[in-house]
Amino acid sequence: MTGATVRIAIAGSGCVLPSGWGVQRFWSAASEARSGIAVLQSKVFHSERVAAFGHVSDEDHQTSRQDVAQNLQRYCPPAVIWGVSAVRQALAEAGLEPGNDSLRYGLYCCQGGYTHPSLAAYGELLHECRDESGADMRRLAQRVLQERALDPFLVLKSLSNGLLGIVSLALKLECECNAYMQGVAGNLAALREACAALQSGRVDAAIVVGAGSELDPLALAALAEAGVISTNGSQTLRAFDRQGTGGIAGEGAAALILRRVDDLPDGPQTCLSALFAHPRLGSLNLPDKQVDLLVSSASGDPQKDADLARTLARAGAAHITSSVPVTGILSGAPSLVDLILARNALLAQRVPPIIGLQQPVDPHLPFVLGEGRDAVLRDCLIINRDDNGFSACYQLDYQSTD
Amino acid sequence: MSATRIVITGMGAVTGFGFEWQTLWEKMLGAEHCVRLWQPDGVEDGTFPVRYAAAVDMSLLPEALQDHPAWTFALEKRSRFGWVAATQAVNDSGLAPEQLRDAAVLCASGAPQHMLADMLLTQAPDGRAPGWQHLMPRAGEVNADGSLRQGNDRLARVIADGLGCEGPVINISSACAGASQAIGNAFQMIRRGEVSVAIAGGADSVLNLDTMAALYLLGAASSEQRWGVDLCRPFDRDRSGLIAGEGGGFVVLESLEHALARGATPYAEVLGFGSSLDAYKVTAPQPEGRGAALAMQAALDDAGLRAQQIDLINAHGTSTPLNDVAETLAIKSVFAEHKHYRSLAVSANKSQFGHLIAAAGAPECMVTALACLNDLVTPTVNLHELDEQCDLDYCAGQAVSRRVDFALSNSFGFGGLNTSLALGKYREHTQ
Numbered sequence: 161m162t163g164a165t166v167r168i169a170i171a172g173s174g175c176v177l178p179s180g181w182g183v184q185r186f187w188s189a190a191s192e193a194r195s196g197i198a199v200l201q202s203k204v205f206h207s208e209r210v211a212a213f214g215h216v217s218d219e220d221h222q223t224s225r226q227d228v229a230q231n232l233q234r235y236c237p238p239a240v241i242w243g244v245s246a247v248r249q250a251l252a253e254a255g256l257e258p259g260n261d262s263l264r265y266g267l268y269c270c271q272g273g274y275t276h277p278s279l280a281a282y283g284e285l286l287h288e289c290r291d292e293s294g295a296d297m298r299r300l301a302q303r304v305l306q307e308r309a310l311d312p313f314l315v316l317k318s319l320s321n322g323l324l325g326i327v328s329l330a331l332k333l334e335c336e337c338n339a340y341m342q343g344v345a346g347n348l349a350a351l352r353e354a355c356a357a358l359q360s361g362r363v364d365a366a367i368v369v370g371a372g373s374e375l376d377p378l379a380l381a382a383l384a385e386a387g388v389i390s391t392n393g394s395q396t397l398r399a400f401d402r403q404g405t406g407g408i409a410g411e412g413a414a415a416l417i418l419r420r421v422d423d424l425p426d427g428p429q430t431c432l433s434a435l436f437a438h439p440r441l442g443s444l445n446l447p448d449k450q451v452d453l454l455v456s457s458a459s460g461d462p463q464k465d466a467d468l469a470r471t472l473a474r475a476g477a478a479h480i481t482s483s484v485p486v487t488g489i490l491s492g493a494p495s496l497v498d499l500i501l502a503r504n505a506l507l508a509q510r511v512p513p514i515i516g517l518q519q520p521v522d523p524h525l526p527f528v529l530g531e532g533r534d535a536v537l538r539d540c541l542i543i544n545r546d547d548n549g550f551s552a553c554y555q556l557d558y559q560s561t562d
Numbered sequence: 563m564s565a566t567r568i569v570i571t572g573m574g575a576v577t578g579f580g581f582e583w584q585t586l587w588e589k590m591l592g593a594e595h596c597v598r599l600w601q602p603d604g605v606e607d608g609t610f611p612v613r614y615a616a617a618v619d620m621s622l623l624p625e626a627l628q629d630h631p632a633w634t635f636a637l638e639k640r641s642r643f644g645w646v647a648a649t650q651a652v653n654d655s656g657l658a659p660e661q662l663r664d665a666a667v668l669c670a671s672g673a674p675q676h677m678l679a680d681m682l683l684t685q686a687p688d689g690r691a692p693g694w695q696h697l698m699p700r701a702g703e704v705n706a707d708g709s710l711r712q713g714n715d716r717l718a719r720v721i722a723d724g725l726g727c728e729g730p731v732i733n734i735s736s737a738c739a740g741a742s743q744a745i746g747n748a749f750q751m752i753r754r755g756e757v758s759v760a761i762a763g764g765a766d767s768v769l770n771l772d773t774m775a776a777l778y779l780l781g782a783a784s785s786e787q788r789w790g791v792d793l794c795r796p797f798d799r800d801r802s803g804l805i806a807g808e809g810g811g812f813v814v815l816e817s818l819e820h821a822l823a824r825g826a827t828p829y830a831e832v833l834g835f836g837s838s839l840d841a842y843k844v845t846a847p848q849p850e851g852r853g854a855a856l857a858m859q860a861a862l863d864d865a866g867l868r869a870q871q872i873d874l875i876n877a878h879g880t881s882t883p884l885n886d887v888a889e890t891l892a893i894k895s896v897f898a899e900h901k902h903y904r905s906l907a908v909s910a911n912k913s914q915f916g917h918l919i920a921a922a923g924a925p926e927c928m929v930t931a932l933a934c935l936n937d938l939v940t941p942t943v944n945l946h947e948l949d950e951q952c953d954l955d956y957c958a959g960q961a962v963s964r965r966v967d968f969a970l971s972n973s974f975g976f977g978g979l980n981t982s983l984a985l986g987k988y989r990e991h992t993q
Contacts, residue, residue, distance in 0.1 A: 337979060
């Protein structure tokens with residue numbers, strides 16, 4: 161976006177997160193310092209070392225299902241259903257109805273990771289087809305093929321572009337599209353392509369959606385092995401805190417509708433004015449001028465957060481907050497969720513606190529402790545760091561009608 | 563159209579034909595294919611209904627590549643192919659390591675392929691019902707080179723780290739259109755001035771029991787026996803489904819300015835990229851090819867080309883009953899003016915090296931670039947009796963020598979995603 165003259169605004173947003181269904185629930189949770197992280201619960205596995213998770217509730221999942229036609233749900237792992245629901249929320253806020261308006265749309269998706277839904281079914285099959293020397297593959301093949309014991313739709317559910325396909329089917333979108341899979345980097349790529357399509361004039365409205373869940377024993381085991389999540393039974397994620405005990409994974413979906421500012425009616429706008437990225441956090445470009453608010457990802461690991469804090473110090477922000485203690489560490493929509501938080505902060509002129517923060521890793525930085533506070537906010541920087549080291553920076557500016 | 567021109571300066575392909583794009587091109591011009599008998603591991607008695615595939619033949623691995631770290635790194639099979647292909651593309655381009663520092667890596671890799679040994683870990687040692695809980699205590703036994711241990715962006719990161727690329731690293735997930743989207747996105751990034759060099763492509767292998775069984779049960783994979791190894795026959799009356807291949811393909815894209823400054827010779831120019839969605843069904847194309855037509859038209863518009871300028875369509879051409887008719891109808895609708903579709907050469911590479919799924923678009927883009935470079939069109943092999951609804955010139959049976967100034971390369975995917983790349987013969991000056 162650097163050098164681009166066409167201003168891009170967030171015209172709508174939606175989410176299904178551990179904090180609840182919808183942006184209002186997310187913003188309330190963040191403002192009131194209510195974490196969506198809870199005791200880890202799963203029907204298929206149990207872990208004592210990984211004790212907490214940012215779950216999307218069953219109730220919110222059922223609410224989201226209302227947004228996806230029955231005949232499509234068989235193709236959908238839960239995160240895809242949340243993604244469709246988030247997109248519908250965002251479109252509603254933006255006042256858009258694809259198919260009933262004359263706008264040209266673009267759809268840019270990011271999934272958090274592969275799902276492995278066929279493994280459980282496969283495990284049962286293997287159990288039935290085991291002999292003394294191991295698995296009887298011929299018998300297994302016969303079971304799979306003759307009795308259709310392996311549901312082919314289970315494989316389709318693990319399609320990495322399932323979110324893209326289902327959103328397009330649910331909304332009858334025949335438009336330009338892209339699909340990515342890679343946390344912060346995927347979010348950045350989707351946002352970058354969406355902005356470029358708007359700025360070039362190819363599309364009039366860009367739908368950017370991310371969704372994912374790490375509620376899978378192997379995904380969690382991999383995150384634990386990589387040091388991304390805590391394995392000490394911790395129940396809380398303490399961001400930027402010297403007493404932090406590590407990360408906690410979460411799940412959910414978020415969506416944004418981007419439009420050209422000039423195409424929107426007069427009124428306050430939150431404009432996405434810059435995107436930067438670099439594989440190394442220390443080399444990440446930051447805007448020259450100081451910003452009023454900084455929203456940052458966090459790991460919950462004191463050493464990693466102290467490293468991150470050194471980069472945050474370069475931004476010279478008046479206030480620093482984080483959404484991670486609200487949702488857990490998200491795989492599919494980390495940057496989109498932070499953009500939603502930042503947008504709401506700018507619109508409300510209020511800074512939510514960092515939940516649970518007591519002893520900041522850097523006492524000189526303006527982390528928001530305790531309760532939220534009112535503040536004059538004209539711009540916000542969002543800094544995201546992935547567990548693979550990839551880092552991104554976004555700038556959001558508030559343009560009032562004054 | 564932008565003033566920035568983007569060219570292909572390096573190519574690498576690992577397919578059933580071998581480990582170099584030169585071999586691929588030579589064999590394809592010779593109207594060969596690399597479909598062979600194939601059976602899943604452990605089911606070697608001929609009872610598995612899918613009997614043929616275009617597998618990578620490791621006996622063809624040249625000595626020069628035997629020491630490549632891909633063969634010893636903890637990687638899925640597809641990622642090994644991809645890393646080798648990407649390395650070859652960079653070597654082919656002549657780019658020095660310091661010239662790669664700011665390069666972007668855009669990589670498509672398909673859905674993960676589970677290893678049977680890993681899945682057996684879900685079995686209880688005492689005969690109780692299987693489940694995840696049995697696997698967790700044995701997590702240390704999960705194969706390091708299996709999908710369960712591999713992050714979804716593993717290949718992209720390995721390529722970036724291995725080649726010293728510090729630019730954007732982007733993992734594409736667009737099913738069978740993945741590599742095409744990776745190349746299209748790379749093209750767009752260079753055109754916008756975000757990077758000067760990009761390595762883009764993909765890698766995939768679905769040659770295992772569970773994925774091939776799923777493709778069979780969905781009606782996508784052919785179980786036909788009567789044609790033997792010649793059963794991949796796009797646009798033929800007797801086509802019966804896709805024939806899976808495996809491998810990887812990567813191209814090096816550069817701004818022309820960057821390429822010329824270092825003395826590189828482009829293979830071809832990338833001129834445009836288009837994408838669309840069918841919004842029809844998850845597993846079937848829109849019957850009239852509406853989405854495919856939208857993608858081709860978008861690529862033409864993006865390239866600033868008129869339909870009449872196109873000489874060649876490198877078709878998605880899966881050999882499935884639904885795709886080939888829908889794609890034909892799409893081509894006829896986009897090139898309807900003056901019945902230009904009658905003048906087009908249409909070629910289906912999958913008849914020669916199978917369907918590389920997420921990677922398919924990369925070698926097909928290379929073949930399209932080589933067609934522009936050499937004015938040679940590779941054939942659609944095994945095409946003997948045209949389907950009555952498939953009535954274009956598909957270059958059946960043998961390569962065709964004809965002028966190729968501009969071409970489209972189509973890739974469509976499950977989920978109703980369509981992409982099309984517009985390529986052109988490289989000329990020093992634009993017309």
